[in-house]
Amino acid sequence: MVMTNGYEQNENEKTLDILNLTQLEADAKKIIPTGGFGYIVSGSEDEWTLQANRKAFQHRQIVPKALSNIEDPQTDTNVFGLGLKTPIMMAPAAAQGLAHAKGEVDTAKGVAKAGGLMAQSTYSSTSIADTAAGGEGAPQFFQLYMSKDWDFNRSLLDEAKQAGVKAIILTVDATVGGYREADIINHFQFPIPMANLIKFSEGDGEGKGISEIYASAAQKIGPDDVKRIIDYTDLPVIVKGIESPEDALYAIGAGAAGVYVSNHGGRQLNGGPASFDVLESVAKAVNHQVPVIFDSGVRRGSDVFKAIALGADLVGIGRPAIYGLALGGADGVYSVFEHLNNELKIVMQLAGTKTIEDIKHAELLNVQY
Template sequence: MTETNGYFQNDNEKEINVLNLQSLEAEAEKIIPKGGFGYIAGGSEDNWTLKENTEAFNHVQIVPHVLSNVEDPQTDTSIFGINVKTPIMMSPAAAQGLAHAKGEIDTAAGIAKAGALMSQSTYSSTSIADTMKAGNGAPQFFQLYMSKDWNFNENLLKEAKEAGAKAIILTSDATVDGYRESDVVNDFQFPIPMANLTKFSEGDGKGKGIGEIYAAAAQKIGPDDIKRIKDIAGLPVIVKGVQSPEDALLAIGAGADGIYVSNHGGRQLNGGPASFDVLSDVAKAVNHRVPIIFDSGIRRGSHVFKALASGADLVALARPIIYGLALGGADGVYSVVEHLNDEFKTTMQLAGTKTIEDVKNSKLLKK
């Protein structure tokens, strides 16, 4: 164990046995301190939308094809010309030092080992450059929580580009924080500094609650901000938090290079729809004009399959990967992604699909 400001962080580095992704939560809860675990695991209000995110995958069924001459399914794919070994990617998630002493550095290393795509948060425990370096050249995206202070935004965007980020993810659904009762019950405050806040003079996040962190964030985000970010970064901009066809079209019309369908893992608007329930309608509106990333609720290989068959190009998740980080560091992260990819390959084989393109063209039945 490593102690930082009285907060105990696991520092194990080992591959872990994964029965399924759901089982990791209980194991991680044993070693992540209560406040940190509540922050990672919790959703907003009574967690209704958080639970619906995973339940929604039961609203459709995969139609398998036999006699299809398929063996050894291939999971490699690409986005923005970037080749990856799997369509499974790491969602941007804050403060991973709550789960492990090396935080995002180990996450980036484990994701790179799995041949997947990493995205890092503005509110990371480790700096943009250090997190990027840990991936040893593997592709990474940088997620921007837009600040009221455009000097702060510009500094982050320029550092991300200089460090080698391949795209910017603009989070649009977190202009205020959702009411997260687990943080209230635990009186949670961040015990570990956030490297980007420290470097660019917005405090360091240490000793603050999530509401105080969000107080510096922009409460107004509009279409014009997409162009401004593109002009500063010179990189593709993906708008995260889209949950309706209308917003997808608005973002594309404003210059967005990608759409990220997500409800923030049920951490923001409780009572909103499960992300999967809106994915196909968003995808129809987008009509292949830009790539679509999807997250919120992915826990099984069949979920990955269903999301891709509903219009996603990449499928992202965070909590189970962070639990793997807590249990085994970089190797734990690798173990989780490999297990989910193996489940996905099994689903591909049994559904009679050889490639990601085959999966995208698969038929789903609505219950």
């Protein structure tokens, strides 16, 4: 263990024997301090949307195709011009130092080993450069929480470009922080500095709650902001937090290179729809103009399959990878990706789909439970 400002950070480095990803939550709870675990696991208000994210996958069923004459399904894919070994990516998630002493650096290592795509957060525990270095050349995206202070935004974007990130993810559904009761109950304040905030006017994040962190965030974000980031960075910009066809089309109209369907893992607008339930309508509106990324509630290979079948090109995971990080560091993250990939391959075989492209043409039944 490492002690940082009175907060215990474990240093586990090991592969994990995983039964399922849901099990990891209970295991991680035993080793992540209460305040940190509450911040990671919780949703907003009474967590209706958080729970709906999981239940929504029951609304569609995969039609088995037994006479498809295939074997050895392949999970490799190409999105945004990047060759990846898996359609599963690491969603941007803040403050991973709450789970492990090496934080995002170890996450980047584990994702790279799995052949996946890593997205690092503005509010990472480790710097943009260090996180990028952890991936040892594997593709990474940088997620921007746009600040009211454009000089701060410019500083982060400059660092991201210098670190060699392949795209910018602009999060637009977090202009204020969701009302998260676990943080209030635990009197949670970030005990570990956020590396990207240390050198700038927002301070380092240490000793602040989530509402204080978000206080510096831009609370007015529109299509012009998307254009501004594209023009400044000359990088692809992906707009994250899309839950309606209208917003998807606004983003594309502003020049976005990708649309990211997400409700922030149920951490922002409680009472909003499960991301899976809006994915199909958003993907239909996008109509293959740009790639679609999806996250929120993914715990099974069948979830990944269903999301791709409804229009996602990449499927993000957050909490399960962080639990893997807590339990096993870089190897733990790799174990999570490998387990989910193995589940996906089983589903692909039973559904008669050889490739990720085949999944996009798979048949799902529309049911309601």
